[in-house]
Amino acid sequence: MKAKKFIIKKHFEGLPKKSDLELVEEELPPLQDGDVLYEAIFLSVDPYMRLVATRLPLGSTMIGSQVAKVIESKHPAYKVGDNVVAELGWRSRTVVNPDDVSSPYGGKAKPHVLPNFGDIPLSTALGVLGMPGNTAWFGLTKLCEPKSGETLVVTGAAGAVGSLVGQIGKILGLKVIGFAGTDEKVKILKEELNFDHAFNYKTCDVTESLKIAAPHGVDIYFDNVGGTISSIIMTSMNTFGRVAVCGSISAYNADPKNLPLAPLMQPTIIFKQLKIEGFIVTRWLNIWMEGIHKNLEFMKQGKLKVKETILKGFEQMDDAFIGLFLGENIGKAVIEV
Amino acid sequence: MKAKKFIIKKHFEGLPKKSDLELVEEELPPLQDGDVLYEAIFLSVDPYMRLVATRLPLGSTMIGSQVAKVIESKHPAYKVGDNVVAELGWRSRTVVNPDDVSSPYGGKAKPHVLPNFGDIPLSTALGVLGMPGNTAWFGLTKLCEPKSGETLVVTGAAGAVGSLVGQIGKILGLKVIGFAGTDEKVKILKEELNFDHAFNYKTCDVTESLKIAAPHGVDIYFDNVGGTISSIIMTSMNTFGRVAVCGSISAYNADPKNLPLAPLMQPTIIFKQLKIEGFIVTRWLNIWMEGIHKNLEFMKQGKLKVKETILKGFEQMDDAFIGLFLGENIGKAVIEV
Numbered sequence: 001m002k003a004k005k006f007i008i009k010k011h012f013e014g015l016p017k018k019s020d021l022e023l024v025e026e027e028l029p030p031l032q033d034g035d036v037l038y039e040a041i042f043l044s045v046d047p048y049m050r051l052v053a054t055r056l057p058l059g060s061t062m063i064g065s066q067v068a069k070v071i072e073s074k075h076p077a078y079k080v081g082d083n084v085v086a087e088l089g090w091r092s093r094t095v096v097n098p099d100d101v102s103s104p105y106g107g108k109a110k111p112h113v114l115p116n117f118g119d120i121p122l123s124t125a126l127g128v129l130g131m132p133g134n135t136a137w138f139g140l141t142k143l144c145e146p147k148s149g150e151t152l153v154v155t156g157a158a159g160a161v162g163s164l165v166g167q168i169g170k171i172l173g174l175k176v177i178g179f180a181g182t183d184e185k186v187k188i189l190k191e192e193l194n195f196d197h198a199f200n201y202k203t204c205d206v207t208e209s210l211k212i213a214a215p216h217g218v219d220i221y222f223d224n225v226g227g228t229i230s231s232i233i234m235t236s237m238n239t240f241g242r243v244a245v246c247g248s249i250s251a252y253n254a255d256p257k258n259l260p261l262a263p264l265m266q267p268t269i270i271f272k273q274l275k276i277e278g279f280i281v282t283r284w285l286n287i288w289m290e291g292i293h294k295n296l297e298f299m300k301q302g303k304l305k306v307k308e309t310i311l312k313g314f315e316q317m318d319d320a321f322i323g324l325f326l327g328e329n330i331g332k333a334v335i336e337v
Numbered sequence: 338m339k340a341k342k343f344i345i346k347k348h349f350e351g352l353p354k355k356s357d358l359e360l361v362e363e364e365l366p367p368l369q370d371g372d373v374l375y376e377a378i379f380l381s382v383d384p385y386m387r388l389v390a391t392r393l394p395l396g397s398t399m400i401g402s403q404v405a406k407v408i409e410s411k412h413p414a415y416k417v418g419d420n421v422v423a424e425l426g427w428r429s430r431t432v433v434n435p436d437d438v439s440s441p442y443g444g445k446a447k448p449h450v451l452p453n454f455g456d457i458p459l460s461t462a463l464g465v466l467g468m469p470g471n472t473a474w475f476g477l478t479k480l481c482e483p484k485s486g487e488t489l490v491v492t493g494a495a496g497a498v499g500s501l502v503g504q505i506g507k508i509l510g511l512k513v514i515g516f517a518g519t520d521e522k523v524k525i526l527k528e529e530l531n532f533d534h535a536f537n538y539k540t541c542d543v544t545e546s547l548k549i550a551a552p553h554g555v556d557i558y559f560d561n562v563g564g565t566i567s568s569i570i571m572t573s574m575n576t577f578g579r580v581a582v583c584g585s586i587s588a589y590n591a592d593p594k595n596l597p598l599a600p601l602m603q604p605t606i607i608f609k610q611l612k613i614e615g616f617i618v619t620r621w622l623n624i625w626m627e628g629i630h631k632n633l634e635f636m637k638q639g640k641l642k643v644k645e646t647i648l649k650g651f652e653q654m655d656d657a658f659i660g661l662f663l664g665e666n667i668g669k670a671v672i673e674v
Contacts, residue, residue, distance in 0.1 A: 051608075226603030231596075248603035259568075261598035266563030266585035269615035271388075276613040278606030 001028045001037070003093035004314055006062045011054050014253050015325055021062065021318045034097040036078045038068035038088060038111070040314065043335040044126040045321040046160070050252040052104045062090040062317075063104040065131065067114070067122050075099075078113065085125045086111030092314045092337060105282050120299070121308075127160055127332035128299065128306045134291035135246060135281040136164035140172075142284070143244045143277045144220045148173030151214045153233055155201070156224030158185035158307070160332035161246060163193055164295070165222045167304050170194050174220070177213045179206070179229065181327040188330060193305055201229055210236040217241075225250045231263040237272050245278040253325060307331025338365045338374070340430035341651055343399045348391050351590050352662055358399065358655045371434040373415045375405035375425060375448070377651070380672040381463040382658040383497070387589040389441045399427040399654075400441040402468065404451070404459050412436075415450065422462045423448030429651045429674060442619050457636070458645075464497055464669035465636065465643045471628035472583060472618040473501035477509075479621070480581045480614045481557045485510030488551045490570055492538070493561030495522035495644070497669035498583060500530055501632070502559045504641050507531050511557070514550045516543070516566065518664040525667060530642055538566055547573040554578075562587045568600040574609050582615040590662060644668025 002025055009022040031037060043066040052063055066089075070082040075098055078084070087101055087109040088094045103109035114125055127133060139161075140146060152169040156162040157178025166189065169176040178189045178198040189198035197213035199206070206229055210218065217238035223230050226248030234243065254260050269276065284291070298304035309329040311320045314337045324333055339362055346359040368374060380403040389400055407419040412435055415421070424438055424446040425431045440446035451462055464470060476498075477483060489506040493499040494515025503526065506513040515526045515535040526535035534550035536543070543566055547555065554575035560567050563585030571580065591597050606613065621628070635641035646666040648657045651674045660666055 051604075223603065226601055230603065245603050245606045248601065248607055251601045251604050254601075256604070259600040259604065262601050263596040264563055264585065264588050264591075264599050265602065266560065266567065266582050266615070267388075267588050267593070267596065269582045269613065270585055270617065272615065273617055273620065274613075274615050276606065276611075278603070278609065278611050280607065280610055283610065 001093065002026070003028050003091060005092070006090040006317055008053055008056055008058055008060050008062060011058065012050060012253070013255075016050060016253070016322050018318050018322070023315060023318075028093060028095045031072060031074045031095055032097070034075050034099065035095055036070055036075050036098055036111075037072040038084065038086060038094045038096070039071050040066045040068050040088070040092050040337050041083070042067040042123040042126055043090065043314070043317060043337070045317060045324060045333050045335065046132075047247060047249050047252055047324050049321065050325070054256075063087070064090055065126060067125050068094070068111075078111070083114045083122060084111040085114060085130060090317055103282070105280060123308060123310065123332075123334045123336070124306060126334055127308060128164060128295050128304065129292050131281055132160040132332055133164055133295040134284065134288060135161045136168055137291040137294055138281060138284045139244045139246050139279060140165055140168055140220075140222060143279060144222065144242045146172045146174055146220060149175075150219035151175045151177065151216065152220045152222065153177045153179070153210070153214070153218050154222045154224070155179045155229060155233070156247060156249060157189055157195065157198060158330050159224060160329075162222070162224050163189070163307050163331050164304065166195050167193055168298070171298060171303050175214070177210070177218075185330055188307070193307070206232045207236065222246060226262075227251060227260065228262045231265050231268070234265060234268045234272070234274060237268070237274060239273050241272055241274050243274060243276040245276060249325070309333045310336050312336050338430065339363070340365050340428060342429070343427040343654055345390055345393055345395055345397050345399060348395065349387060349590070350592075353387060353590070353659050355655050355659070360652060360655075365430060365432045368409060368411045368432055369434070371412050371436065372432055373407055373412050373435055373448075374409040375421065375423065375431045375433070376408050377403045377405050377425070377429050377674050378420070379404040379460040379463055380427065380651070380654060380674070382654060382661060382670050382672065383469075384584060384586050384589055384661050386658065387662070391593075400424070401427055402463060404462050405431070405448075415448070420451045420459060421448040422451060422467060427654050440619065442617060460645060460647065460669075460671045460673070461643060463671055464645060465501060465632050465641065466629050468618055469497040469669055470501055470632040471621065471625060472498045473505055474628040474631055475618060475621045476581045476583050476616060477502055477505055477557075477559060480616060481559065481579045483509045483511055483557060486512075487556035488512045488514065488553065489557040489559065490514045490516070490547070490551070490555050491559045491561070492516045492566060492570070493584060493586060494526055494532065494535060495667050496561060497666075499559070499561050500526070500644050500668050501641065503532050504530055505635070508635060508640050512551070514547070514555075522667055525644070530644070543569045544573065559583060563599075564588060564597065565599045568602050568605070571602060571605045571609070571611060574605070574611060576610050578609055578611050580611055580613040582613060586662070646670045647673050649673050
C-alpha cells in the first residue's frame with residue numbers, strides 16, 4: 001500500500017519555506033505481529049514543530065500528532081475502525097508497532113484510542129480536547145493561581161491555545177484582555193469569544209491600551225509570543241503577578257545561537273515581584289484526562305467556543321504550517337485529509 | 338545641635354555622580370514628646386537606592402538604613418545608649434518620632450533596638466545580620482528549592498548578597514559557582530569563601546566556563562545582575578531549574594523608559610521549564626528573625642565568613658555609593674562615621 005509523508009529536506013532558517021520540506025511517496029511494508037496500519041483523518045500543525053524539527057537529522061519525517069483510523073491491526077489493543085490520536089508525524093498512512101511510537105519530547109507515546117465523540121468533530125482531539133486544550137487549562141490553572149476578579153492578559157489570543165485561555169479565564173471570573181495580529185481576529189475575540197477587550201498589537205500602543213483596559217493593573221499574563229510585547233506587558237503588572245510562558249512564536253524563526261533582543265525584564269521582575277514559569281504541557285501527563293474532561297464540560301455547557309482553521313488535503317500541510325508564522329490561522333490549524 | 342545629610346540635588350542619569358548629591362548641614366530641632374535623637378554609627382549604601390532615589394522629589398534626603406545610637410530620648414521604647422537599626426536615610430544625626438519612620442518600600446519601619454552583639458561588629462546589622470543577609474537566606478531557601486547535590490550559580494558573587502548566597506549554598510550541600518568582575522574577587526570567592534568555582538565574567542566565556550564547572554547543568558541561578566549574562570546562564574540550566582531574581586545592577590543606571598536589550602529569554606524559559614521569581618526581601622518581614630538567627634548561627638559555627646568594605650567618614654557616603662556601580666566593594670559596603 002502506498003503512503004505519503006513530508007520529510008525534512010533542509011533545516012529551517014528564518015521563516016519555514018516550502019522547499020525546506022519534501023512530499024514523498026513510500027510503499028508501506030506488510031504488517032508484522034504487533035503492527036497496526038493507521039490512516040490519517042486530521043493532522044495537526046503547531047508552532048513548536050519549527051523548533052523540534054531543527055534538532056532532527058535531514059531526511060527525517062516531520063513530527064506531529066494526528067487523528068487516525070485503524071485500517072488493519074495485528075495488535076490486541078487496537079481494533080479495525082478504532083480512532084486514535086497518535087504521534088505519527090506528517091504521514092498519510094503509517095504501519096507501526098504502537099508500542100514503539102515515541103513522543104517528540106522524548107519517551108514513548110502509545111496511540112490513544114478515542115471514545116465515541118458523538119456530535120463533536122474528531123478534529124477537536126488535536127485542539128480543545130487535546131494538547132492545546134490541556135495547555136490552556138493546566139497552564140492557566142496550575143501556574144497562574146487565577147482568582148475571580150483578577151485581570152488576565154493573553155497574547156497570541158486568537159491562536160489554538162490563546163483562544164481557549166481567554167475563554168477559560170472568563171469562566172473562572174477573570175477580566176480578559178487579548179492581543180492578536182489582525183483586526184478580524186480582534187473582532188472575533190470580542191464578539192464571539194467573550195473577551196472583555198482585544199487589541200491588534202500591530203496597530204495599537206500596548207502600554208496605552210492596557211492603561212484603558214486594565215486600569216487596576218494586570219495580575220496574570222499568559223505569554224504565547226515572547227519578545228518585546230512581553231517585556232512591555234510585564235511593566236503593566238501588579239505586585240506578585242504571575243506569568244505562564246507557553247510559547248515564543250516571535251523567536252521561533254530566529255537563529256537560536258543569535259536570538260533577537262528585547263528590553264531587559266529583570267528590573268520589572270524584581271520590583272513587581274513577578275513569578276514567571278515556562279512549561280511544556282507533557283509535565284501533566286499523569287493527570288491528562290482532568291483537562292480533557294474540564295474542557296469537554298465547558299463545551300457542552302456552551303461556555304467554550306471552538307475555533308478551527310481547517311485546510312483540506314494532506315498535500316497542504318506545508319502551507320498550513322507556514323501559515324502559522326504568518327498569523328493566518330484563527331484557532332487551531334488542522335489539516336483534513 | 339548640628340547634623341549633616343545628603344540631599345538629592347539632581348536626579349541620577351546614568352552612573353551616579355557626586356554632583357547629583359549635596360552634603361548639607363542642618364540645625365536639629367529640640368525634641369518633642371515622643372522624639373528620639375539618633376546618632377549614626379554605620380550607614381549602608383546599597384544598589385537599590387539608585388532606583389528608589391529617582392522617584393523622590395529633588396531636595397529629599399537620600400534614603401537608606403543605618404546603625405545608630407540613642408543620644409537623647411523622649412520615647413518610652415528607646416533608652417539613651419540603645420543601638421538601633423533604622424531607616425533614617427543618609428543623616429549623621431536625626432531627631433524623629435520613631436513611630437513616624439517609614440520604609441523606602443512603603444509602610445512604617447520603626448527603628449529596631451539591637452540586642453548586645455558581643456564580639457560581633459555592629460556593622461553586620463546592615464549586612465549579614467540585616468537586609469542583605471536575609472535577602473540571601475530567604476531568596477535562596479524560599480524561592481529556589483535547594484536540594485543537596487544540586488548546582489547553584491550566583492552573579493554579583495562578591496557583593497553583599499552574593500557572597501552570602503554562595504556560602505549558604507555550600508552549607509546546604511550545593512555545588513557553588515560564582516561570577517564576579519575582578520580577578521581579586523574571584524580569588525577571594527575560591528580561597529576564602531569556599532566557592533567551588535569562580536570566574537571573572539569580564540574576561541571569561543560564560544558558556545564555556547559553565548560547561549567545565551557545571552557539566553551536569555545548573556539547577557539554581559541566583560541573579561544579582563540581570564542582562565545578557567543572565568540570558569546566557571539560563572541556557573545552561575536543567576529542566577525545572579529555579580531562578581531567583583534579586584538584583585539587576587546592570588540596568589540600574591539605564592533610562593527606565595529605554596532599558597537596555599538582552600537576548601530573549603522566553604525560548605529557554607519554555608524548553609527548560611524554568612521558574613523565575615523576582616523578590617524584595619520585605620515580603621518576609623513577618624518571619625524576619627528566622628533569617629537573622631540562621632545567619633548568626635552559621636557565623637558562630639565558622640561556616641559563614643563576612644566580607645565588608647568599610648569607608649570611614651560620613652562625607653564619603655557618595656563615593657561609597659558610586660563605588661557600588663564601579664564594582665569597588667567586596668562584600669557589604671558600609672560607611673563608619
